[in-house]
Amino acid sequence: MTTQSTPHLLKVFIVIILILTYNCTPDDPSDVTPADPTHISPDINEDGKLNILILGTSHSINSSAAGFAANNIAEELNRILSHDKTLDLEVGISFEDIYQTKEVAYGLGQAGNVYNANCYAHSLMQYYYWPDGQADRLGNLAGQNGTQWDYVVVASDPYIVAKLPGYYALGVNKIVSKIAEGGAKPLLLMVWPRDEAITASMSHYEEFTYRTADHAGVDTKTVPAGLAWESLPSAKKDTATEHPTPNGAYLAAASVYAQLLNKSAKASDYVYDDEIADIVFTTLTDEAGQIHYTGERSFMSPFKSCDIEDSTLNYNHTGTSSENGILNGLQWIIEQSDRTLVNGGTPPIDFNYGRANTNFEPHKRYKIDPAQFDFSLGFPMQDNGNYGDVSMLYGLDKRYDDSNNGTDLGTALYMVHQSELPYARAIPVRTLYALIKEAIPSQSAYSDNWHMHGNLNKAIGAYMYTLLTGDYVLGEEPEDRNSNAWKAWMSHKIGYETAYTLMTLKGIPPHTD
Structure with a gap:
């Protein structure tokens, strides 16, 4: 009796549930009030x-190219945000110019003859390390100087992104790490050039902006302003001596x-x-x-892995x-590896290296000769220790x-301009x-x-070893940070990590266990 009545009772129960569900359903779907969108x-x-x-x-570092100025972008963003009546916040928009210049005394060669030269900051790395006002x-x-930022938007010299994307990524990682210390969120603005003929295509900027942001050491989002500029009808792409143009500045601000x-x-x-x-x-x-890049980078630069x-x-x-x-x-690094280092051999041998400067003892420079050397590494000669x-x-x-x-980027760009790639590689001393x-x-x-x-x-x-082989041999960190062993280890770590980021555009290098 019990086993036979159970299915009948279950059917009755299901029918009742269906009736109740039907009666509770509104006749008109429009009667359902949608949930409020999440407030951002x-x-x-x-x-x-x-x-x-x-x-x-x-x-720009190239006098024939244009930079990417922040002042007009900041002004447009302030106008957009300040006139948004739904935003119940006090708005404060500021900008900083990466560009700096100063006449600096330096000693040339072992004799230390003193010269004065105008030095310039164009890259994010030089902006970070420029001695004047660095602290x-x-x-x-x-966010420690009176204003605690919510966001910091990072734009860079389009010419550096075009020709030296690894150095761009190195600078981005230094900057965004410092931004994250204060709790702000870094946004990487995809820039675009004024003249693609002397820089790069928009697809290049897309790839290397997204690669850099996606693999940064801290969470960094890409703002695809350059792709928006590319999507504009030609009539909207205005021209001006300043870059970005008025429409470009508004577009960048609207993108943020x-x-x-x-x-x-x-x-x-x-x-607007x-x-x-x-x-x-x-x-x-x-x-x-969208997918903005695939695989490992293949772009040839003076910082590409050999x-x-x-x-x-x-x-x-x-x-x-x-x-x-x-x-x-280099021998100190090699001794920690399973490789050996040998002077000479049957040509073409793996590499030669030497000074890069053309203004002092040019006969001691690195040599580009594919029949003799697979790769040629050049470093800017150090300044004399009197001011160095x-x-x-x-x-x-x-x-x-x-x-x-005679500078790190001067050496690298000389290799680009003199068509020394794919053989030349730069050592950023x-x-x-x-x-x-x-x-x-x-x-x-010194x-x-x-x-x-x-x-x-x-x-x-360490930099040369990683650049040449794509490998690293960094051992365990010594405990005593005041010891010479720790200082040597840290120097090793810096050389390896710098090469890794320049080669891969990734901000978190793998380390030994």
């Missing part, structure tokens, strides 16, 4: 203010606004151009689900004391003019020194008035 508050630190800092550069500048990025609030800038009562605002928002929405798999590395150099010092550093601990920190980007190759100086403030670049310090040579050796 850009006030990250919840202080009732929306503070945004925008970085850009008014001058205030970095404190400001970290859309990124923060997930809506078109036409929602603001500030009216609703068509541009809608194109920006459509671009942001469409690009969110990928030598040989167990024996055959080398050559011209025999200067500076090169012998670097050889000591300071002057080297001004020498990452540019000294004198576009043709001078001054960048390595700046990184070591940050980690070990008491560290000099062992005497001319020769580079052993720790700098170790950093150069």
Whole structure:
């Protein structure tokens, strides 16, 4: 009896549930009140203010190209946000110009003859390490100078992104790490060039902006302003001596606004151009689900990995004391690996290395000769020790003019301009020194008035090893941070990590267990 009645009772129960469900369903679907959309508050630190800092550069490292200035973008963003009546926040928009210039005294060669040269900051790395006002500048990025930022928007010199994307990524990672210290969110603005003929295609900017942001050491979002600019009808692409143009500045600002609030800038009562605002928002929405690059980077640059798999590395150099010092550093790294280092061999051998400067003893430069060497590594000769601990920190980007190759980027761009790729590779000695100086403030670049310090040579050796092989041999960190062993280990780490980021555009290098 019980087993037979159970199915009947279950059927009755189901019918009752269906009747109740039907009776509770509204006749008109429009009677259902939709849930309110999630409110997006850009006030990250919840202080009732929306503070945004925008970085850009008014001058390009190439005098024939244009920078990407932040001042007009900041002005347009302030207008858009200040006229958004739905935003119950005090709005504060600021900008900083990456570009700096200063006449700096330096000593040339072992004799130390003193010269004065105009030095320039164009890259994010030089902006970070420019000695004048560095503490205030970095404190400001970290929100420690009176304004706690919610967002910091990072734009860069389009020419550097075009020709040296690895160095762009290296700078982005330094900047966004400092931004994150203060709790702000970094946004990487995809820039675009004024003239693609002397820079790169929009697909290049897309790939390397997204690669850099996606693999940054801290969470960093891409703002696809460059793709929005590309989507504009030609009539909207205005021209001007300044870059970005007025329409471009509004577009960049509208892109940041859309990124923060997930809506078109036409929602603001500030009216500039609703068509541009809608194109920006459509671009942001469409690009969110797109694939912007595939595989590993293949772009050829002076910082690309050589990928030598040989167990024996055959080398050559011209025999200067500076090169012998670097050889000591490289040998120190090799001794920690399962490879060997041999002078000479049957040509073409793996690599030669030497000074890069053309303005001092040019016969001691690296040699481009594919029949003799697979790769040729060049480094900007160190300044003399009479001023070098300071002057080297001004020498990452540019000294004198576009043709001078006595700086890190001067060396790299000379290789590009002289069509020395795919054989040439650059060793950024001054960048390595700046990184070591940050980690070990008491560290000099010199062992005497001319020769580079052993720790700098170790950093150069580690950089060369990773650049040449794509490999690393970093051991465990010594416990005593005041010991010479720790300082040598840190120099090794800096050399390896710098090469890794320059080669891969990734901000978190793999380490040994």
